[in-house]
Amino acid sequence: MSSSSFQLVFIFCFSILLLLIMPTSMQTVSAATTNKASAKTYKKFIKSACNSTTYPKVCYKALSPSASAIKTDTNKLCNIALSFTLNATYNASSSIDSLSKMKGLSPSEKEIIHDCAETTGEAIDELAKSLKTLANLQGSDHKADEINDLKTWVSAVLTDEYTCTDEFDGQKVSKAVKNTINKSVLYLAQLTSNCLALFRLLDY
Numbered sequence: 316m317s318s319s320s321f322q323l324v325f326i327f328c329f330s331i332l333l334l335l336i337m338p339t340s341m342q343t344v345s346a347a348t349t350n351k352a353s354a355k356t357y358k359k360f361i362k363s364a365c366n367s368t369t370y371p372k373v374c375y376k377a378l379s380p381s382a383s384a385i386k387t388d389t390n391k392l393c394n395i396a397l398s399f400t401l402n403a404t405y406n407a408s409s410s411i412d413s414l415s416k417m418k419g420l421s422p423s424e425k426e427i428i429h430d431c432a433e434t435t436g437e438a439i440d441e442l443a444k445s446l447k448t449l450a451n452l453q454g455s456d457h458k459a460d461e462i463n464d465l466k467t468w469v470s471a472v473l474t475d476e477y478t479c480t481d482e483f484d485g486q487k488v489s490k491a492v493k494n495t496i497n498k499s500v501l502y503l504a505q506l507t508s509n510c511l512a513l514f515r516l517l518d519y
């Protein structure tokens with residue numbers, strides 16, 4: 316084979332190779348661009364939904380890590396907001412539980428901790444029930460009624476959360492007890508209030 320015909324064969328093979336590689340590499344590039352664009356769309360969706368809540372920053376921080384699961388689905392958004400709130404309530408319940416094991420608690424502290432443990436337990440039940448209802452909403456024939464139930468239950472949770480900290484009034488309670496309960500309950504109340512605002516975006 317002469318060197319020029321060798322060159323021709325080489326160029327030919329190289330071109331075929333390029334033709335084979337190009338479409339897949341272009342697909343990869345365009346898929347990456349699409350992913351980036353949709354990630355941006357999903358975060359924007361959450362930001363704008365959270366904008367309708369009383370605590371938009373708390374809302375965005377809780378939901379943005381789940382952007383790829385929420386996409387632009389309002390039902391999923393509410394579902395994850397509720398699930399996050401339930402998880403935070405489990406956490407609060409466990410810190411209140413640790414608190415109850417502290418030594419040297421006064422009778423009134425014991426009573427407050429006991430009551431807070433009770434309201435947190437009730438909140439877990441109500442939130443779990445709400446999450447189940449929301450998950451089954453899509454196939455339901457009574458969506459409007461069920462959304463009303465959902466709002467009622469979650470409002471009750473919000474009220475309960477505050478009754479626990481209301482007990483501090485006029486009682487001698489140590490800073491440690493007060494701060495632990497205040498911090499976790501306040502956070503829960505913010506998450507719960509945000510869920511209620513997000514439910515208003517459900518259109519049925």
Ligand SMILES: *[C@@H]1O[C@H](CO)[C@@H](O)[C@H](O)[C@H]1NC(C)=O
Nearest residue numbers: 359361362363364365366367
């Ligand atoms: C949030 O709400 C404010 C006032 O209602 C509005 O000006 C702003 O554009 C909204 N931001 C987003 C991201 O929707």
Ligand SMILES: *[C@@H]1O[C@H](CO)[C@@H](O)[C@H](O)[C@H]1NC(C)=O
Nearest residue numbers: 381395396397398399400402
């Ligand atoms: C809540 O906790 C469960 C179990 O740990 C986890 O699978 C789920 O992803 C959490 N939900 C959110 C919204 O973080």
Ligand SMILES: *[C@@H]1O[C@H](CO)[C@@H](O)[C@H](O)[C@H]1NC(C)=O
Nearest residue numbers: 399400401402403404405406
């Ligand atoms: C619950 O506590 C765990 C461990 O401290 C933490 O990683 C998680 O983010 C908390 N979840 C919520 C919803 O606050």
Ligand SMILES: *[C@@H]1O[C@H](CO)[C@@H](O)[C@H](O)[C@H]1NC(C)=O
Nearest residue numbers: 480483484493494497498501
């Ligand atoms: C709980 O914390 C909030 C905000 O940090 C504060 O305004 C409130 O007085 C605190 N309540 C108690 C009982 O410490």
